[in-house]
Structures are given as structure tokens and as C-alpha cells.
Amino acid sequence: MLFSRRLMLGLAMAGSMAGALAFPALAGEGPTEIDLFFPVPVDGKLARDMGTLIKEFNETHPDVKATAVYTGSYDDTLIKTRAAIKAGKPPSAVIMSANFLLDMQIENELTNLDALIKADGTTKEQFLGQFFPALQGNAVINRSVYGVPFHNSTPLLYINADKAKEAGLDPNKPPQTWAELTDWAKKLTKREGDKVTQWGIAIPCAYDYCGWMMETLTMSNGGRYYNEEFGGEVYYDTPSMLGALTWWNDLVTKHKVHAPGATPGPAVSTSFISGNAAMMMLSTGSLTYVRDNAKFAYKVAFIPRNVRNAVPIGGASLIVPAGLEADKQKAAWTLIKWMTSPEKSGWWSRATGYFAPNMAAYKTPEMVDFLSKNPDAKTAVEQLDVAKPWFATYKTVPVRKTLEDEVMLVLNGKKQPKEALAAAQKAADETLKPYNAETSLKLP
Amino acid sequence: MKLFDRLFRDAPLATRGEITPKLGFLLTVLLAIVWLIPFLWMVVATLRPASDGINAMAELMPSLKPTLDNVRDAWEIGDFPRYTLNTTIICAGILLVQFATITLAGFAFARLAFVGKTLIFYLFLMQLMLVPVLLIVPNLSLVAQLGLYDTLTGVMMPFFASAFGTFLMRQAFEAIPTELEDAALIDGASLFQRIRHIYVPLSVPSFSAFAIISVTSHWNDFLWPLMVINSPDKRPLTVGLSVFTKTAEGTQAWGTIAAGTLMVIAPLLITFLIFQKRFISSFVTSGIK
Numbered sequence: 001m002l003f004s005r006r007l008m009l010g011l012a013m014a015g016s017m018a019g020a021l022a023f024p025a026l027a028g029e030g031p032t033e034i035d036l037f038f039p040v041p042v043d044g045k046l047a048r049d050m051g052t053l054i055k056e057f058n059e060t061h062p063d064v065k066a067t068a069v070y071t072g073s074y075d076d077t078l079i080k081t082r083a084a085i086k087a088g089k090p091p092s093a094v095i096m097s098a099n100f101l102l103d104m105q106i107e108n109e110l111t112n113l114d115a116l117i118k119a120d121g122t123t124k125e126q127f128l129g130q131f132f133p134a135l136q137g138n139a140v141i142n143r144s145v146y147g148v149p150f151h152n153s154t155p156l157l158y159i160n161a162d163k164a165k166e167a168g169l170d171p172n173k174p175p176q177t178w179a180e181l182t183d184w185a186k187k188l189t190k191r192e193g194d195k196v197t198q199w200g201i202a203i204p205c206a207y208d209y210c211g212w213m214m215e216t217l218t219m220s221n222g223g224r225y226y227n228e229e230f231g232g233e234v235y236y237d238t239p240s241m242l243g244a245l246t247w248w249n250d251l252v253t254k255h256k257v258h259a260p261g262a263t264p265g266p267a268v269s270t271s272f273i274s275g276n277a278a279m280m281m282l283s284t285g286s287l288t289y290v291r292d293n294a295k296f297a298y299k300v301a302f303i304p305r306n307v308r309n310a311v312p313i314g315g316a317s318l319i320v321p322a323g324l325e326a327d328k329q330k331a332a333w334t335l336i337k338w339m340t341s342p343e344k345s346g347w348w349s350r351a352t353g354y355f356a357p358n359m360a361a362y363k364t365p366e367m368v369d370f371l372s373k374n375p376d377a378k379t380a381v382e383q384l385d386v387a388k389p390w391f392a393t394y395k396t397v398p399v400r401k402t403l404e405d406e407v408m409l410v411l412n413g414k415k416q417p418k419e420a421l422a423a424a425q426k427a428a429d430e431t432l433k434p435y436n437a438e439t440s441l442k443l444p
Numbered sequence: 445m446k447l448f449d450r451l452f453r454d455a456p457l458a459t460r461g462e463i464t465p466k467l468g469f470l471l472t473v474l475l476a477i478v479w480l481i482p483f484l485w486m487v488v489a490t491l492r493p494a495s496d497g498i499n500a501m502a503e504l505m506p507s508l509k510p511t512l513d514n515v516r517d518a519w520e521i522g523d524f525p526r527y528t529l530n531t532t533i534i535c536a537g538i539l540l541v542q543f544a545t546i547t548l549a550g551f552a553f554a555r556l557a558f559v560g561k562t563l564i565f566y567l568f569l570m571q572l573m574l575v576p577v578l579l580i581v582p583n584l585s586l587v588a589q590l591g592l593y594d595t596l597t598g599v600m601m602p603f604f605a606s607a608f609g610t611f612l613m614r615q616a617f618e619a620i621p622t623e624l625e626d627a628a629l630i631d632g633a634s635l636f637q638r639i640r641h642i643y644v645p646l647s648v649p650s651f652s653a654f655a656i657i658s659v660t661s662h663w664n665d666f667l668w669p670l671m672v673i674n675s676p677d678k679r680p681l682t683v684g685l686s687v688f689t690k691t692a693e694g695t696q697a698w699g700t701i702a703a704g705t706l707m708v709i710a711p712l713l714i715t716f717l718i719f720q721k722r723f724i725s726s727f728v729t730s731g732i733k
Binding site (some may be wrong): 035048067068069070071072076079080082083084086087088089091270 | 521580581584585587588589593594666667670671674675676679683686687698
């Protein structure tokens with residue numbers, strides 16, 4: 001029932017949009033005003049950089065006036081965008097966490113970008129061809145384009161090279177398997193009696209980050225987090241996930257090389273910078289921060305494997321919400337194309353540490369120069385060869401939180417991995433039930 | 445040393461030799477210290493130069509070379525005077541309208557007789573059980589339909605009627621002897637004159653208790669203003685502050701965050717310090733203990 005109503009709503013919206021396209025809005029006076037919703041995925045100085053970027057856009061595009069609207073975290077941005085769409089005030093463009101696109105498409109909240117691409121005289125293949133292939137899984141749904149990658153990440157292993165040398169390890173040969181990583185972490189943990197003065201490794205676990213790290217570990221353990229083709233299935237209660245969580249838990253309880261408890265991302269990077277943790281797994285989005293603040297030699301490396309080398313992508317894409325007038329849609333499209341051009345996407349990458357999704361960005365002279373001075377920025381791009389899409393399901397956030405809640409319980413020593421994963425699977429299945437009832441379980 | 449004088453010399457004669465009140469006092473002091481530590485850390489972190497390194501960030505010992513760099517950074521990142529003004533407008537606007545609505549509603553529930561009074565009152569109280577997040581979408585649709593999206597009035601509107609305030613004022617008005625009202629009635633006072641000259645003046649402690657709760661909760665509200673406001677110049681303090689505290693994959697500059705947080709809480713803190721006695725006495729006499 002619920003679903004058919006949603007479908008009707010989508011049809012109505014599509015109908016009204018077709019109407020809007022057929023009768024182009026009367027040429028208004030002055031520029032088209034559009035809002036761009038943006039989360040701040042990096043520290044405050046970048047909120048100012050975003051202001052600089054939009055100011056430059058407005059100066060070079062007199063027919064559009066864009067306003068950058070700060071919207072909180074990735075999760076808050078989703079809430080605000082949804083509420084604004086329901087209130088009939090959709091923003092014209094949003095920098096949206098790349099894994100929310102499927103959920104929004106299921107709810108008919110996204111504009112299919114195919115028509116806009118076609119109107120430019122390019123094909124989908126040409127348009128998508130600008131971006132790294134690994135990013136397409138989170139941008140293309142049912143062979144239609146719904147998002148344009150803007151800033152993306154992969155998890156990385158950061159190593160304090162000074163401490164590694166001190167412990168007799170060669171930072172130029174970083175650990176490649178979980179066994180080696182465990183060994184490194186043991187050698188890098190320092191104790192005074194029962195008290196740990198330096199942890200071997202830190203892995204973040206807070207809402208949003210925790211799910212991403214679980215996906216990272218599961219993938220390098222040979223597994224999958226979710227069904228990449230269909231939004232109704234997650235694979236929590238599986239051997240690959242169990243192995244991943246058990247290993248993480250072993251680092252805490254068995255080897256005692258990882259601080260107990262669920263640590264948020266910023267605490268992990270602070271602890272790495274301060275030398276309290278000798279290694280950390282964190283997003284490439286933190287690279288600029290580490291580069292600016294580390295007072296020691298550091299190395300970044302691929303995430304070690306247990307079964308295979310694989311990582312999820314992360315970061316955000318630009319989307320156009322459904323239900324916009326044609327002129328705003330067009331103006332938003334102009335902004336999106338400008339922001340994801342090689343120059344701008346490269347500029348943003350150098351400012352943040354996120355990698356530039358547009359492959360041509362790496363051919364610009366500024367980027368070639370930057371990479372020759374900062375070879376550490378190459379690792380994430382090299383790791384893209386083994387990168388796969390970020391988990392995306394129907395109701396992504398609640399489904400993700402069922403797993404995160406249980407993982408936090410395990411890291412806090414309140415549950416065992418096996419029972420935690422079974423509980424997470426049960427809760428996730430419950431959340432996914434309505435979607436499955438309308439799709440895979442709706443039999444003729 | 446005043447503390448010890450109060451405890452040992454000035455204590456009432458009967459309790460001077462007893463141990464229990466002293467233990468209670470000690471516990472209070474301990475709790476106060478625990479409460480004070482994060483605050484002290486914030487002040488210390490605000491004044492700590494970045495050159496002390498991130499290691500020192502966790503220390504409570506103040507730096508030997510204090511600096512105002514963090515304060516300057518925070519000040520530059522956020523337009524704090526504007527944010528403070530917006531937050532003040534929001535809190536004051538909500539409170540003023542609330543005073544009118546809760547006085548009238550509280551009076552109606554306390555003194556007027558009408559059909560279904562108890563039922564309506566309970567329905568009213570049920571509102572307290574709802575998590576505000578649940579109402580974000582319906583409230584926002586309504587605000588947008590009224591043309592108040594991206595306005596400060598839009599931020600204030602959902603809070604104009606307060607179930608808690610109505611309940612509080614009903615309790616306060618019920619405690620006022622009806623004889624006072626009867627006397628005014630004989631003198632020919634109208635309904636509004638009775639409210640104005642009898643009920644309101646006698647309920648000042650309840651009003652101030654409510655004002656404290658209302659102002660602090662709206663001062664700290666983040667999600668709702670974030671939903672309504674788009675224009676950067678209409679941001680309240682909480683949203684402005686979170687520009688540099690909310691991070692997803694990135695990292696944080698603790699000194700700047702501490703400085704920003706201090707700026708945000710300063711107005712409330714100073715108000716509290718000035719009116720401390722009144723605040724506490726209003727809670728004691730209004731029966732919220």
C-alpha cells in the first residue's frame with residue numbers, strides 16, 4: 001500500500017516535471033537563484049574554502065546565483081534534504097554521502113540526470129568516462145545516472161614511520177596481510193606494567209564511520225556487506241563478517257594492541273598525531289590534516305588483506321533533488337559540472353586530502369606538481385583498482401546503525417562477535433522487510 | 445576558607461557535631477569539581493597555543509604561554525555577533541509568546557470550567573511524550589506552507605505553545621487561594637484584570653523557572669534551526685558552531701572548538717552568574733526540586 005502510494009507520488013512528480021520541461025519558465029529578470037546544501041566533512045577552514053569556491057562560481061556565471069548552505073554531518077544533510085523536499089522547498093543541488101543515493105532513488109527523491117547529460121550533447125558513457133570506474137557503482141542506479149562524484153575517499157593505513165623504525169620495522173615495507181599487521185601492532189604497543197603507553201593500532205568506530213570500517217574489514221576478508229545489485233539484502237551474519245569482527249575484537253581483547261571501546265574518528269586521528277597510537281586506519285579525507293599536523297615521518301599504505309585486497313569507496317556525490325523547476329535544474333547542472341571539472345575537483349582534493357574523482361584532474365599541471373611533492377596522496381588513487389561501491393540499501397542509515405550498535409557493544413566488551421552479528425542481521429532484516437515485501441517477495 | 449566556616453562554625457548548633465551533613469557537603473563539593481573539570485579543560489584548551497602540540501591538548505595544566513589565537517580563529521570562522529543576535533531573537537521571541545500562551549492556557553485549565561477539560565488536559569500533556577525529531581517533517585511542511593521557511597519566525601513557531609509550561613502554570617495557579625480572586629471579583633475586576641493583578645504577580649517564581657528551562661533548551665537546539673534556516677546570516681549559535689565541530693571523515697582542531705564553544709555558552713553563563721540567587725530561589729519556590 002505504502003509503496004504504491006510512493007509510486008503514484010513519483011509519477012505525479014515526474015509528470016509535473018515533464019510539464020515544467022515542456023513549458024519553459026518565463027525568462028525571469030536577473031540570475032537564477034539556487035541553493036547548494038553541503039555537509040562539512042573536514043574541519044572548519046574548509047567551510048571557508050567552500051565559500052571561496054561558490055564565490056568564484058557566482059563571479060564566473062552571472063546568470064546563476066548559488067548560495068552554499070551548511071547542513072551538518074552527512075546524516076544531518078540527508079535529514080535536512082528530505083525534510084526540505086517534503087516541505088516543497090527542495091535545494092537545487094546537494095553534496096550527499098555517496099551511499100544514500102540508492103535509498104533516495106527508491107523513495108523517488110532524486111532527479112534522473114540522463115536527460116541533462118543528453119541535452120549537453122554527450123552520452124552517459126562519455127560523461128561517466130571522466131570518473132574513476134570504481135565510483136560508478138554509487139552513482140548509477142538501474143543504468144541511469146543519479147549522482148556526480150565530487151569528493152571521494154578510501155580507507156588507508158597510516159603508519160608512524162619514526163615509531164616503526166624505533167621498533168625495528170621497515171616503514172617502506174608496510175604490513176600487507178592481517179597477520180603482518182597484528183605482528184606490527186604487537187611490536188608497536190608499549191606497556192609500563194599493565195598500563196599501555198602507546199597503542200599499536202587505532203580503528204575508528206562511531207556512527208557512519210563504524211559501518212564503513214566494518215565494510216572495509218569484511219571486504220578484505222573476502223566478503224560483501226550487502227547485495228550490490230539489490231537494495232533489500234545485507235550480509236551481517238556471514239563467516240567473512242564474523243572473521244572481520246572477531247579479528248577487530250581480538251586486537252582489543254586477545255592481543256591488547258587496540259584501545260578498548262568504540263573510538264570516534266577525530267579521537268583516532270588525534271591519538272595518531274599525538275603519538276599515542278602508532279598506526280591507524282582512517283579515510284584519505286584526513287590526509288591533509290595529518291600532513292599539516294604530524295611532527296614525525298609518516299607513511300600511508302593499502303589496507304592489509306586477510307583474503308584479498310579490497311576497500312569500499314567513501315565520500316560524497318552531487319545530486320539534484322526531485323521536484324525542481326526546469327530553470328533551477330539547469331542552473332544546478334551548470335554548478336555541478338563546474339564543481340566536478342578537472343581544475344575544481346583537483347583544487348578541492350589538494351585542500352582536503354580526498355581524491356579527485358575526475359581522472360583528468362591528475363593531468364593538470366597543479367596536480368602533477370602537487371603529487372611530486374606529496375607522493376602520499378597517490379596511495380588512495382592506486383588503491384582504487386581494488387575499490388568497490390560503498391554499502392547502499394533501502395533505508396541505508398537505520399540498516400547501517402543496526403550493525404554499528406552491535407559492533408560498539410562488542411568493542412566495549414559487552415557482547416561476543418557471533419551473537420552481535422546475529423542480532424544485527426535480525427534487526428536489519430526487520431528494517432528491510434517492507435522493501436522486500438514490495439519487491440523480491442512480491443510474487444505474481 | 446568561608447566554606448569551612450560554613451561547615452564547622454556557622455552550622456546550626458544541632459548539626460555541628462554530626463557527621464552526615466558534613467558528608468553531604470563533601471559529596472556536593474566533589475560533584476561540583478567533577479562538573480567543573482570539562483569546563484576548566486575548555487578554558488585551558490582555548491588559551492593553549494598550537495605550538496604546545498596536540499599531546500598537550502588533553503592536559504588540564506594551563507600553558508605557560510597563553511594565547512588568544514584560538515579565540516581569533518573561531519571568531520574569524522564564525523560570525524559570532526550575528527549568531528548570538530539570532531539566537532537571542534529566537535529565545536526571546538519564543539519566550540515572550542510562550543508567556544502569553546501558557547498564562548492563558550494554564551489559567552483555563554486551573555480555574556475555568558468547560559466540557560472535556562480533563563481529557564483535553566491529558567491530551568495536552570501527551571505532547572510531552574513525543575520526541576521532537578518525529579515532528580520535524582510535518583512541522584517543516586507547515587512552516588513552509590505559511591511562507592516561513594528560512595525565517596527566524598519559522599524557527600520559533602512550533603514552540604509558541606508549551607505543554608510543559610501550561611502544566612507548570614496550571615499547578616502554580618491552582619495553588620493560589622480562590623479567596624483572593626473572589627475579593628477582586630467583588631471589586632468588579634474583569635477576567636483579564638484578575639489574571640493580570642492576582643495570578644501573574646503571585647506566580648513569578650514559576651515564570652522564572654519556566655523561562656530558564658525554555659531559554660536554555662532553545663539556546664541549545666541544533667537540529668530544528670538547521671532544518672529551517674538556509675541563509676548563512678540567519679544561523680543561530682549552535683548551527684554556526686557546528687560548522688567547525690561536526691566532522692565525518694576528517695579531523696578536528698580542538699583549540700578552535702574549545703574557543704568557539706566558550707563563546708557560545710558565555711552569554712548564558714554570565715547571565716547565570718549575575719542572577720544566580722534568583723535562579724536557584726525560583727526553582728526552590730516553584731516546587732521543581
